[in-house]
Amino acid sequence: xxxxxxxxxxxxxxxxxxxxxxxxxxxxxxxxxxxxxxxxxxxxxxxxxxxxxxxxxxxxxxxxxxxxxxxxxxxxxxxxxxxxxxxxxxxxxxxxxxxxxxxxxxxxxxxxxxxxxxxxxxxxxxxxxxxxxxxxxxxxxxxxxxxxxxxxxxxxxxxxxxxxxxxxxxxxxxxxxxxxxxxxxxxxxxxxxxxxxxxxxxxxxxxxxxxxxxxxxxxxxxxxxxxxxxxxxxxxxxxxxxxxxxxxxxxxxxxxxxxxxxxxxxxxxxxxxxxxxxxxxxxxxxxxxxxxxxxxxxxxxxxxxxxxxxxxxxxxxxxxxxxxxxxxxxxxxxxxxxxxxxxxxxxxxxxxxxxxxxxxxxxxxxxxxxxxxxxxxxxxxxxxxxx
Amino acid sequence: xxxxxxxxxxxxxxxxxxxxxxxxxxxxxxxxxxxxxxxxxxxxxxxxxxxxxxxxxxxxxxxxxxxxxxxxxxxxxxxxxxxxxxxxxxxxxxxxxxxxxxxxxxxxxxxxxxxxxxxxxxxxxxxxxxxxxxxxxxxxxxxxxxxxxxxxxxxxxxxxxxxxxxxxxxxxxxxxxxxxxxxxxxxxxxxxxxxxxxxxxxxxxxxxxxxxxxxxxxxxxxxxxxxxxxxxxxxxxxxxxxxxxxxxxxxxxx
Numbered sequence: 001x002x003x004x005x006x007x008x009x010x011x012x013x014x015x016x017x018x019x020x021x022x023x024x025x026x027x028x029x030x031x032x033x034x035x036x037x038x039x040x041x042x043x044x045x046x047x048x049x050x051x052x053x054x055x056x057x058x059x060x061x062x063x064x065x066x067x068x069x070x071x072x073x074x075x076x077x078x079x080x081x082x083x084x085x086x087x088x089x090x091x092x093x094x095x096x097x098x099x100x101x102x103x104x105x106x107x108x109x110x111x112x113x114x115x116x117x118x119x120x121x122x123x124x125x126x127x128x129x130x131x132x133x134x135x136x137x138x139x140x141x142x143x144x145x146x147x148x149x150x151x152x153x154x155x156x157x158x159x160x161x162x163x164x165x166x167x168x169x170x171x172x173x174x175x176x177x178x179x180x181x182x183x184x185x186x187x188x189x190x191x192x193x194x195x196x197x198x199x200x201x202x203x204x205x206x207x208x209x210x211x212x213x214x215x216x217x218x219x220x221x222x223x224x225x226x227x228x229x230x231x232x233x234x235x236x237x238x239x240x241x242x243x244x245x246x247x248x249x250x251x252x253x254x255x256x257x258x259x260x261x262x263x264x265x266x267x268x269x270x271x272x273x274x275x276x277x278x279x280x281x282x283x284x285x286x287x288x289x290x291x292x293x294x295x296x297x298x299x300x301x302x303x304x305x306x307x308x309x310x311x312x313x314x315x316x317x318x319x320x321x322x323x324x325x326x327x328x329x330x331x332x333x334x335x336x337x338x339x340x341x342x343x344x345x346x347x348x349x350x351x352x353x354x355x356x357x358x359x360x361x362x363x364x365x366x367x368x369x370x371x372x373x374x375x376x377x378x379x380x381x382x383x384x385x386x387x
Numbered sequence: 388x389x390x391x392x393x394x395x396x397x398x399x400x401x402x403x404x405x406x407x408x409x410x411x412x413x414x415x416x417x418x419x420x421x422x423x424x425x426x427x428x429x430x431x432x433x434x435x436x437x438x439x440x441x442x443x444x445x446x447x448x449x450x451x452x453x454x455x456x457x458x459x460x461x462x463x464x465x466x467x468x469x470x471x472x473x474x475x476x477x478x479x480x481x482x483x484x485x486x487x488x489x490x491x492x493x494x495x496x497x498x499x500x501x502x503x504x505x506x507x508x509x510x511x512x513x514x515x516x517x518x519x520x521x522x523x524x525x526x527x528x529x530x531x532x533x534x535x536x537x538x539x540x541x542x543x544x545x546x547x548x549x550x551x552x553x554x555x556x557x558x559x560x561x562x563x564x565x566x567x568x569x570x571x572x573x574x575x576x577x578x579x580x581x582x583x584x585x586x587x588x589x590x591x592x593x594x595x596x597x598x599x600x601x602x603x604x605x606x607x608x609x610x611x612x613x614x615x616x617x618x619x620x621x622x623x624x625x626x627x628x629x630x631x632x633x634x635x636x637x638x639x640x641x
Binding site for chain 2: 279
């Protein structure tokens with residue numbers, strides 16, 4: 001026995017058996033306790049509730065929703081709301097972060113000071129506080145009758161009203177997909193035409209690709225427009241309220257702004273780090289050949305900084321997607337809030353939380369997978385790098 | 388309008404007059420005077436911190452000088468951005484750490500500046516790039532990335548990259564100092580070939596064998612000053628200055 005315990009292989013097997021055994025025991029105990037508690041409260045477990053109608057409504061949805069719709073439809077709405085808030089928040093945070101990050105690496109002292117102040121302030125205030133702050137500001141905007149108006153958009157305490165195209169849901173989804181393609185296509189074209197085309201022409205090809213995709217989007221909207229209605233539905237005052245257009249509720253705006261500003265302060269640091277990581281030598285080499293500072297930035301600094309930033313950026317994006325769950329604090333019906341409402345109304349706690357976890361895992365693992373692919377595709381080749 | 392003729396006219400390739408350079412309160416270059424003729428090969432040596440790298444980095448404005456005048460190919464190096472661009476187009480530089488662009492292939496490294504700065508069409512830029520890669524004896528590596536090459540190969544790519552701009556002057560800033568001994572030879576060979584073709588070269592290096600073979604003049608710097616300036620045979624046999632003798636005994640002594 002002693003000799004067997006001293007055997008390395010036998011020890012490893014024993015440890016594995018103990019580990020798996022205790023894990024299984026834990027899971028089993030959890031399931032049994034849950035079943036007993038559920039039975040005591042008279043709740044039937046299972047996913048049948050998904051097909052029942054909810055009896056409650058959400059305050060914002062990109063898809064048509066009524067209180068008669070089943071739970072699964074509301075889960076879908078919740079996921080889409082989370083993705084919508086997430087994408088708007090991430091894009092804005094990236095824009096803010098890039099500007100602030102570049103200001104922090106600038107040679108201009110004032111820009112550096114402003115950038116540093118921004119990061120110091122917004123990174124050190126809890127996100128939930130910032131959400132409440134922006135929510136308070138937005139709900140104190142003027143009433144619909146005294147709305148601020150610009151480019152057909154109306155800014156009121158009840159939300160931001162923007163013109164919306166008069167098209168069906170499918171056409172709208174298709175148009176959104178083409179717009180996404182308009183962003184992705186130039187990146188892809190830039191990579192594939194990298195060797196076969198001169199650098200100057202590459203930009204032209206990329207712009208052409210983008211224009212083509214955008215034209216497709218416009219075409220989809222034109223073809224699918226509802227008959228006897230103007231192409232764009234402008235919001236307008238009717239009585240005491242606004243009708244028409246798309247209403248972006250204050251809850252959504254507050255969250256998007258807070259995520260953009262808070263996330264932006266983190267992304268600014270990532271951007272700064274990325275640019276700090278560039279070898280001074282590569283920049284000097286580019287300058288020494290007479291490339292202009294702008295070309296040095298686009299051809300050398302940016303591509304190298306991006307490579308240094310990407311892994312950390314992916315991490316930050318995953319974090320910010322999870323931050324959309326702040327929606328529940330101000331009452332935006334994101335995925336988390338839909339799940340919370342479901343638990344309150346149906347009592348199917350375990351199932352709903354299971355769906356919540358699976359949903360967020362899927363979103364974030366997909367995001368991470370996409371970033372890993374990009375990362376791998378653009379990784380610097382070889383291991384003999386210096387400088 | 389940039390005066391294209393200014394760079395073509397006669398006179399020395401580089402003229403440095405009373406050059407002063409400070410890093411904060413540190414006086415890196417003290418009233419340095421140097422004139423380099425067209426086609427001349429200059430080797431600059433000296434202990435570290437003597438200002439030799441600083442001086443050649445002033446020639447293409449990687450460092451900004453604080454006093455004196457630098458005239459390159461008849462164009463004065465001052466705050467005029469047009470002048471700086473004009474000079475950088477005609478002056479190639481090779482660095483100690485190669486400084487290749489790691490995200491571009493070897494070929495792209497060599498094509499990018501001619502296409503953008505000299506506005507050469509792609510086919511022409513590629514033909515030029517391949518010709519110079521041939522010249523530095525690594526045409527087969529054109530589609531590889533810098534990180535996949537050895538140090539010596541990377542430095543030869545860096546030389547080819549600088550040559551693709553078809554410069555009139557080449558600056559070398561300790562091109563072999565970061566290389567393993569067996570790779571030093573392959574880089575020096577390329578530099579010797581270049582010298583034999585009449586390129587104006589200013590090399591900061593401690594390769595005294597190279598200095599003996601190709602230099603028209605060897606310059607010894609110490610403490611931000613040019614201490615000794617002589618043709619190699621005179622420099623190595625009968626230098627006048629005590630500090631030069633001390634330096635030479637350390638470099639050649641083993």
